[in-house]
Amino acid sequence: MRRGLEVQPPAAVPSRSVTEPQREVGVGPHPEPWPDDPRLDPELLAGGDRRNVVDGYRYWRREAIVADLDGRRHPFHVAVENWEHDLNIGTVVRNANAFLAAEVHVVGRRRWNRRGAMVTDRYQHVRHHATLAAFAGWAREAELPVLGIDNLPGAVAIDAFELPRRCALLFGQEGPGLSAEARALCEAVLAIRQFGSTRSINAAAASAVAMHEWVRRYAAAP
Numbered sequence: 399m400r401r402g403l404e405v406q407p408p409a410a411v412p413s414r415s416v417t418e419p420q421r422e423v424g425v426g427p428h429p430e431p432w433p434d435d436p437r438l439d440p441e442l443l444a445g446g447d448r449r450n451v452v453d454g455y456r457y458w459r460r461e462a463i464v465a466d467l468d469g470r471r472h473p474f475h476v477a478v479e480n481w482e483h484d485l486n487i488g489t490v491v492r493n494a495n496a497f498l499a500a501e502v503h504v505v506g507r508r509r510w511n512r513r514g515a516m517v518t519d520r521y522q523h524v525r526h527h528a529t530l531a532a533f534a535g536w537a538r539e540a541e542l543p544v545l546g547i548d549n550l551p552g553a554v555a556i557d558a559f560e561l562p563r564r565c566a567l568l569f570g571q572e573g574p575g576l577s578a579e580a581r582a583l584c585e586a587v588l589a590i591r592q593f594g595s596t597r598s599i600n601a602a603a604a605s606a607v608a609m610h611e612w613v614r615r616y617a618a619a620p
C-alpha cells in the first residue's frame with residue numbers, strides 16, 4: 399500500500415506521448431475499514447493522498463504532520479537575506495523542511511517566491527524580520543549564535559568548524575552574497591569548500607550543504 403517518496407509533477411507539463419503511461423503519484427483511496435486514528439484525514443482516506451510527503455505521513459491531516467514534526471525539530475535555524483526577491487528562498491525552505499530546521503527566517507522583504515518550496519512551506523515555520531537588526535534582536539533573545547554562510551575572504555571551512563548544536567545559519571543572496579550588515583552580526587563566517595572555476599554555488603544549494611553539515615554531526619544514524 400505504502401510507496402516510496404513521490405514528488406508531485408508540475409501541473410501543466412504536456413505529456414510526451416498520448417500512449418505514454420501516466421506515472422502514479424502518491425496513494426489512492428484507503429481500503430475500508432479505515433484505521434481509527436484522529437491524525438488521519440477522512441477526505442484523503444476517501445480520495446487518496448497525492449501530496450509530496452514521506453510514506454509515514456500518508457493520509458495524515460496537515461496539522462497532525464506539523465505537530466509531529468514540531469515534536470522532533472532540530473535546534474538549528476536557517477535565515478536568508480531577502481532584499482531583491484531571491485528565487486532561491488523557496489528551495490531554502492524546502493531544504494529546511496527536509497533537514498528539519500526549527501524555523502526559517504526571511505530577513506528583508508516579506509514576500510518571497512514560493513515556487514521552489516514545492517508546498518513544503520505548509521509544514522515549515524517561516525518567520526519574517528523586516529531588518530537585520532530585528533533578526534539580530536530575535537537571535538540574541540533566543541541565545542542563538544548567528545553563523546554566516548558565505549565564501550568570503552577569511553571564512554572558515556564549514557567542515558572543519560565546530561558547528562554548535564543550537565545556532566542560526568545566515569545565507570546571503572544571489573549576486574551580492576551576505577551584506578556587510580549581515581556579516582557584522584555573525585560570530586563566524588563559514589565557507590563550503592569549492593574546487594572549480596565558479597565563484598560560488600547558488601544559495602539554495604549552499605543551504606542544503608550547510609544544513610547537512612549540521613545533520614552529519616548531530617542527527618546522523620550511529
Ligand SMILES: C[S@@+](CC[C@H](N)C(=O)[O-])C[C@H]1O[C@@H](n2cnc3c(N)ncnc32)[C@H](O)[C@@H]1O
Pocket residue numbers: 547548549550568569570571572573574575576588589590591592597598599600601602604
Ligand atoms: C551566489 S552566492 C554570492 C556571493 C559570493 N560570495 C561571491 O563571491 O560571488 C549567494 C549565497 O550563496 C551562499 N554560498 C554560495 N557559495 C557558497 C560557498 N562556497 N560557501 C558558503 N556559502 C556559499 C552564500 O550564502 C552566499 O551569500
